[in-house]
Each structure stands twice: as structure tokens, then as C-alpha cells.
Amino acid sequence: MNNVIDLILKRKSIRAYQPRPVNPDVRAQVLQATLRAPTAGNMMLYSIIDITDQAIKDRLAVTCDDQPFIATAPMLWLFLADYQRWQDGFITGGVPEICAAKNEPIRQPGEGDLLLACCDALIAAQNAVIAAEALGLGSCYIGDILEHYEEHRDMFLLPKYALPVCLLCFGYPTSEQQERDQSTRFDERYIVFENRYRPLDPPEFEEMTAQRHKQIFKDRPEIGGSQNVAQYVYRRKFSAAFTQEMNRSVLAMLTAWNTP
Numbered sequence: 740m741n742n743v744i745d746l747i748l749k750r751k752s753i754r755a756y757q758p759r760p761v762n763p764d765v766r767a768q769v770l771q772a773t774l775r776a777p778t779a780g781n782m783m784l785y786s787i788i789d790i791t792d793q794a795i796k797d798r799l800a801v802t803c804d805d806q807p808f809i810a811t812a813p814m815l816w817l818f819l820a821d822y823q824r825w826q827d828g829f830i831t832g833g834v835p836e837i838c839a840a841k842n843e844p845i846r847q848p849g850e851g852d853l854l855l856a857c858c859d860a861l862i863a864a865q866n867a868v869i870a871a872e873a874l875g876l877g878s879c880y881i882g883d884i885l886e887h888y889e890e891h892r893d894m895f896l897l898p899k900y901a902l903p904v905c906l907l908c909f910g911y912p913t914s915e916q917q918e919r920d921q922s923t924r925f926d927e928r929y930i931v932f933e934n935r936y937r938p939l940d941p942p943e944f945e946e947m948t949a950q951r952h953k954q955i956f957k958d959r960p961e962i963g964g965s966q967n968v969a970q971y972v973y974r975r976k977f978s979a980a981f982t983q984e985m986n987r988s989v990l991a992m993l994t995a996w997n998t999p
């Protein structure tokens with residue numbers, strides 16, 4: 740099999756790291772690969788904050804839904820959707836003057852610009868994940884960086900048009916993590932459609948989640964084997980307190996972005 744495909748198929752999220760720093764040459768290669776990611780309009784609508792301060796790592800381990808392993812990651816990168824650099828460049832580069840000359844209002848970044856910048860940030864992040872994997876470095880996304888926007892904004896001195904999208908933990912995997920089973924995925928017939936969208940009917944959803952049901956409830960009667968996967972995911976993920984905080988926080992981000 741092709742080496743790149745093999746690497747992608749074998750990757751898994753790594754949440755426990757050997758207590759050793761990331762080799763500087765490895766870090767440089769991961770960064771180089773990250774910055775070569777495709778980017779909308781070749782504008783690089785993202786920034787990366789390399790978090791080296793242990794006090795900040797310790798705090799993120801709390802603010803990102805109490806995940807202590809975050810503090811142990813030897814390399815921790817925050818990916819921001821970033822229009823601030825271009826917005827500042829527009830202002831200093833004479834855009835207000837050309838708009839005034841044409842009697843046109845100057846536009847501010849809108850929701851579409853934000854979504855595009857989020858795409859840029861995530862695509863760069865995934866390049867980092869694959870490059871890291873190729874160099875023996877494990878990684879794990881932290882989506883909970885979307886929570887507590889106000890604290891993260893103040894912590895990283897984020898301007899209005901730079902918003903957190905994801906946090907990536909990197910480190911050399913422990914042997915237990917290396918040996919751990921890979922997680923499963925839903926079959927492609929539930930995910931990939933031809934030409935147009937097709938909602939799943941209830942039995943198909945049951946079918947899709949049957950294997951997940953075995954994994955979640957196997958040997959764990961205490962979590963309620965009478966639930967189905969939909970009920971479990973709804974309670975544990977979708978309506979959990981951390982998800983509610985995420986939605987509050989993201990609304991605050993959108994409000995900040997859209998406030999003139």
C-alpha cells in the first residue's frame with residue numbers, strides 16, 4: 740500500500756505522551772508542512788500560537804472541559820481563524836481611501852469570511868496532524884477550545900477578527916497508546932451519497948450505530964445498557980454542560996466578530 744495512505748489509515752488520536760520534548764527538527768518539519776496547506780485565495784487566513792508557557796497549558800487543561808492531558812503535551816498549538824492581519828492590511832494599505840474615492844462603504848469581515856478562515860485553520864491543522872504522524876509524533880485535537888471565549892481572548896490577547904478554532908496537542912506516544920485499538924468509523928454507505936443528499940431512515944440509523952452500541956455498552960452496564968446510541972450521544976455529548984458552554988461561547992465570538 741502507498742505509504743501516505745497507510746499512515747492515514749493507521750493514525751489514531753494520542754492522549755498520553757512520553758515526557759520528552761519534541762525534537763526541534765521534527766517541529767520545524769511539521770510547521771513547514773502545516774504552512775504548505777491549501778488556503779483560500781492563498782491568503783493564509785489563520786494564525787498559530789505555539790503555547791510553550793506551562794502556566795497557560797495548565798489553565799487550558801481546565802478551561803477546555805477539564806482534560807488534564809492537555810497540560811502534559813510537550814507541543815501545543817492553537818489554530819486561529821484570522822482575518823485581523825488582512826483587515827489591518829486593508830486599512831494601512833489605503834483601502835479606505837480608494838473606497839472613499841469611489842463613494843463605496845468599506846466592508847468588514849462577515850460570516851462567510853469567518854467560515855472560510857475556519858476552513859483554512861482546520862486544513863492547516865490537519866496537515867500538521869499528518870506530518871506529525873509521519874515523524875512519529877502523536878496528536879489530538881481539542882475542540883473544547885471553542886468554550887470560554889472571553890478567557891481565551893484575554894489569555895492570548897486576541898483581536899476581534901482572530902478566533903480560536905482548534906487546539907492541537909502533540910507528543911511522542913506512550914507504548915500503551917501505540918498499542919491501543921483504533922476507533923471505528925461508520926460505513927461509507929451512510930456517509931457518502933451520489934449526486935444528492937439522502938436522509939437515513941430509522942432502521943438505517945440503528946444499523947449504522949449497531950457496532951458503536953456494542954463498543955459503548957460492552958462491559959459497562961452502569962452507564963445504562965437500555966439506552967440506544969442516539970440517547971447516549973444526546974445526553975453525554977450534544978446536551979452536556981460543555982456543549983452548552985461551547986454554544987454560549989461561540990455566540991459571543993460571532994457577536995464580537997459582527998459588532999462594528
Ligand SMILES: Cc1cc2nc3c(=O)[nH]c(=O)nc-3n(C[C@H](O)[C@H](O)[C@H](O)COP(=O)(O)O)c2cc1C
Nearest residue numbers: 750751752753754806879880881882883905921922
Ligand atoms: C474537531 C475535533 C475536536 C475534538 N476534540 C477533542 C477533545 O476535546 N478531546 C479529546 O480527547 N479528543 C478530541 N477529538 C478527538 C476525537 O475524539 C477523535 O478524533 C475521535 O474519537 C476518533 O478517534 P481517532 O482520532 O483516534 O480515530 C476531537 C477531534 C476533532 C476532529
